Amino acid sequence: MTTTAPETGADPTLLRVRDLTVGFTTAQGPVDVVENLDFDLERGGALGIVGESGSGKSMTSLAIMGLLPKGARRSGSIEFAGTELTGLPERGMRAVRGDRIGMIFQDPLSSLNPYYTVGTQIAEAYRSHRKGVTRRQARTVAIEAMERVHIRDAARRVDHYPHQFSGGMRQRVMIAMTLSMEPELIIADEPTTALDVTVQAQILDLLAEIRAETGAGLILITHDLAVVSEVTDHIVVLRDGDLVEAGPVERIFTDPQEEYTRMLLDAVPRIDDEIGLLRTTSAAEEGR
Ligand SMILES: Nc1ncnc2c1ncn2[C@@H]1O[C@H](COP(=O)(O)OP(=O)(O)OP(=O)(O)O)[C@@H](O)[C@H]1O
Numbered sequence: 001m002t003t004t005a006p007e008t009g010a011d012p013t014l015l016r017v018r019d020l021t022v023g024f025t026t027a028q029g030p031v032d033v034v035e036n037l038d039f040d041l042e043r044g045g046a047l048g049i050v051g052e053s054g055s056g057k058s059m060t061s062l063a064i065m066g067l068l069p070k071g072a073r074r075s076g077s078i079e080f081a082g083t084e085l086t087g088l089p090e091r092g093m094r095a096v097r098g099d100r101i102g103m104i105f106q107d108p109l110s111s112l113n114p115y116y117t118v119g120t121q122i123a124e125a126y127r128s129h130r131k132g133v134t135r136r137q138a139r140t141v142a143i144e145a146m147e148r149v150h151i152r153d154a155a156r157r158v159d160h161y162p163h164q165f166s167g168g169m170r171q172r173v174m175i176a177m178t179l180s181m182e183p184e185l186i187i188a189d190e191p192t193t194a195l196d197v198t199v200q201a202q203i204l205d206l207l208a209e210i211r212a213e214t215g216a217g218l219i220l221i222t223h224d225l226a227v228v229s230e231v232t233d234h235i236v237v238l239r240d241g242d243l244v245e246a247g248p249v250e251r252i253f254t255d256p257q258e259e260y261t262r263m264l265l266d267a268v269p270r271i272d273d274e275i276g277l278l279r280t281t282s283a284a285e286e287g288r
């Protein structure tokens with residue numbers, strides 16, 4: 001304990017995950033759905049976590065957020081900006097979650113309440129983390145956040161309800177809500193899976209832009225390697241809760257070491273062509 005180096009703020013590692021294991025007790029006995037996982041995220045870095053359905057991607061992110069379902073066991077270490085999260089009581093975790101670590105999920109509708117305007121929801125989320133902020137100030141924060149995610153006419157749109165937005169725009173609203181807190185880390189779990197390809201490309205561009213602008217770290221979770229290649233610099237490949245391989249994006253794409261990674265890559269035909277096409281389409285859409 002006494003050998004811990006003093007906090008200088010110079011540690012380039014934002015998130016250090018060691019030996020993370022998540023397990024459940026099922027009718028068949030105990031099962032580990034994430035096993036002895038190790039990875040690091042540098043400050044301002046972007047990490048993709050990829051793998052097939054059921055490989056443990058969401059459980060990994062929920063373990064980091066302290067949001068695992070009831071009955072889940074978690075062991076190992078999750079160090080965020082020098083603080084060990086696994087030891088934090090719920091009260092301490094609530095100060096981190098949503099504020100210093102923001103999350104974006106696949107389905108923005110399930111995270112937005114249909115009965116309140118998006119502005120109210122962004123503003124109230126903000127006020128719940130910033131004591132003493134007035135409704136009026138929070139509304140200004142909401143409008144600014146909506147502008148930052150390129151929602152046109154934000155000062156008017158802030159008073160609209162979730163159903164008045166398209167799927168892509170709702171995802172922008174969620175990203176605005178996350179951004180308003182100025183998190184140090186953003187975890188996006190399949191943020192574009194529910195969207196059509198054109199809108200997917202726009203949301204990925206937005207995430208890349210936000211990362212560059214804010215210097216926030218990003219963890220992007222997806223089953224789709226084409227998605228991570230656009231936005232992240234490192235990749236962790238998961239299969240059945242195990243780390244299959246990890247490394248820089250270029251290396252994984254040009255020289256995959258494992259058959260499983262090759263299989264995921266094969267599921268992405270002509271990535272460059274596809275992305276080129278998406279870019280062109282999305283530029284055309286935005287120019288309309
Ligand atoms: N409450 C639970 N009890 C038992 N097993 C569970 C429970 N919740 C999830 N699991 C299992 O944990 C494993 C990992 O689930 P996880 O949601 O992390 O997968 P994923 O990689 O996010 O998949 P997807 O791409 O479909 O979102 C799965 O096999 C899932 O069935």
Ligand SMILES: [Mg+2]
Nearest residue numbers: 057058059189
């Ligand atoms: Mg998942």
